[in-house]
Amino acid sequence: MYAKDGKIHEARGIFECLPERDVVSCTAIISGYAQLGLDQEALELFCQFQDEGMQSNYVTYTSVLTALSGLAALDHGKQVHNHLLRSEVPSFVVLQNSLIDMYSKCGNLTYARRIFDNMHERTVISWNAMLVGYSKHGEGREVLQLFNLMRDENKVKPDSVTVLAVLSGCSHAGLEDKGMDIFYDMTSGKIGVEPDTKHYGCVVDLLGRAGRVEEAFEFIRKLPFEPSAAIWGCLLGACNVHLNVDIGEFVGHRLLEIEPENAGNYVILSNLYASAGRWEEVRSLRDLMLKKTVRKEPGRSWIELDQILHTFHASDCSHPRRKEVSAKVQELSVRFKEAGYVPDLSCVLHDVDEEQKEKILLSHSEKLALCFGLIASPESVPIRVIKNLRICVDCHNFAKYISKIYGREVSLRDKNRFHRIVGGKCSCGDYW
Numbered sequence: 001m002y003a004k005d006g007k008i009h010e011a012r013g014i015f016e017c018l019p020e021r022d023v024v025s026c027t028a029i030i031s032g033y034a035q036l037g038l039d040q041e042a043l044e045l046f047c048q049f050q051d052e053g054m055q056s057n058y059v060t061y062t063s064v065l066t067a068l069s070g071l072a073a074l075d076h077g078k079q080v081h082n083h084l085l086r087s088e089v090p091s092f093v094v095l096q097n098s099l100i101d102m103y104s105k106c107g108n109l110t111y112a113r114r115i116f117d118n119m120h121e122r123t124v125i126s127w128n129a130m131l132v133g134y135s136k137h138g139e140g141r142e143v144l145q146l147f148n149l150m151r152d153e154n155k156v157k158p159d160s161v162t163v164l165a166v167l168s169g170c171s172h173a174g175l176e177d178k179g180m181d182i183f184y185d186m187t188s189g190k191i192g193v194e195p196d197t198k199h200y201g202c203v204v205d206l207l208g209r210a211g212r213v214e215e216a217f218e219f220i221r222k223l224p225f226e227p228s229a230a231i232w233g234c235l236l237g238a239c240n241v242h243l244n245v246d247i248g249e250f251v252g253h254r255l256l257e258i259e260p261e262n263a264g265n266y267v268i269l270s271n272l273y274a275s276a277g278r279w280e281e282v283r284s285l286r287d288l289m290l291k292k293t294v295r296k297e298p299g300r301s302w303i304e305l306d307q308i309l310h311t312f313h314a315s316d317c318s319h320p321r322r323k324e325v326s327a328k329v330q331e332l333s334v335r336f337k338e339a340g341y342v343p344d345l346s347c348v349l350h351d352v353d354e355e356q357k358e359k360i361l362l363s364h365s366e367k368l369a370l371c372f373g374l375i376a377s378p379e380s381v382p383i384r385v386i387k388n389l390r391i392c393v394d395c396h397n398f399a400k401y402i403s404k405i406y407g408r409e410v411s412l413r414d415k416n417r418f419h420r421i422v423g424g425k426c427s428c429g430d431y432w
Helices: 008-017 023-035 039-050 058-071 074-086 093-107 111-119 126-136 140-154 160-173 177-185 197-208 212-222 228-241 245-258 263-275 281-291 322-340 354-362 365-377 391-407
Strands: 298-306 308-313 381-387 410-413 420-423
Touching: 008 023, 008 160, 039 058, 039 228, 039 308, 058 074, 074 093, 074 298, 093 111, 093 126, 093 420, 111 298, 126 140, 126 160, 140 160, 140 177, 160 177, 160 197, 177 197, 197 212, 197 228, 212 245, 212 298, 228 245, 228 263, 245 263, 263 281, 298 365, 308 365, 322 354, 322 365, 322 391, 365 391, 391 410, 391 420
Parallel strands: 381 410
Antiparallel strands: 298 308, 298 381, 410 420
16 A cells, blocks of 8 residues: 555555565565666565565566566566576466566567567557567567557457557657558547547657657647647657757747746756757756756666666766776777767757867766676677666767677667667667
8 A cells, every 4th residue: 555655665664564474565565666666676675585485476576577677677587587487377468468568678579579479368468568669669660560460360459558659669760651640540430549648749759750840839739638748848859859949949938837847848948958059048947947946867877787787877986897987988989989980069068168078978877888888798798778868869879889899789778769789770770
């Protein structure tokens, strides 16, 4: 009860006072942490209970797989899967769905699809998990093929999440015309799902990512309801990417009225002003954030090696090998420049000189995690980095040079999608 109410400390306090613990109480506390996004804590508890000899059931495994999905901890995920295969836990559909979700979010679509294809029974959640996996990886054509297979089999009816996954997959892959066809099928009743605000927001994102910002703006103005903050937020993000200051300024101020406590809106509007060189407006927005005590989420990146998560923040010296990592970043910057790498200074949204901008770029958490992976993992192992925010263009380019020059596969997962880089080429096609 406390965990579902978001009061995890109270839940943990009661758990610690239990005279006896069984699989139900242990599973309840693991699930509480996992559902609240406290993935590291959920994983640590699961490992502790395993060491203490707890016999897990399918609910326990489902909960820990949820945590592993959030952490993108593939090595741990494989270990849990192997443990499952050796155990006598029945292979319930909900557990198989969790495995599909975990492998997809850990960047291994091959394993996810293998589980999906071998399922004797599939629910709509099974289809959705696989569709969302392809969508997050920018595999738009696979999304459409799987969706068509689902409709052809006609055993499971699509739901709202299904169509969201398809629209999102089209958006991330630059298939805006296909996505609009799906949306029109939806509004005409051919799919059997009524569009809601999330579907309309996905259309705005679809058009905005494709650079059709004015069209997306007109689409919002013609909506049959008052646009939500999420819908305006999709358009603001597109304005920032495509540097449409006029529409972006209107949308940004509209968002500041709707949700003045959301730091993301201030940051994106500030970035848009900075890109246009309007530093006075940037300073005004930062002052307004201080006045309203609005704090932006700090960027962080992490990488799993030998089942240990290593986390990096920009300008953070807490990692024990930080000096070695920073030296490697500097070394690679020089080497990559000789190979044609040019730092994208537009990614630094501060009013400083070019030398300082380049220094700021080299301290980005993504680069630190990538270089740690390069020096700390075997050459045959892919480098898998996770970022809590959107990865910047310069770090994306930096990762491509690591892949090209060192012959390493690189997997980058940010808050929106995956980037799989092999031989210097990314699965996103530089479109995200």
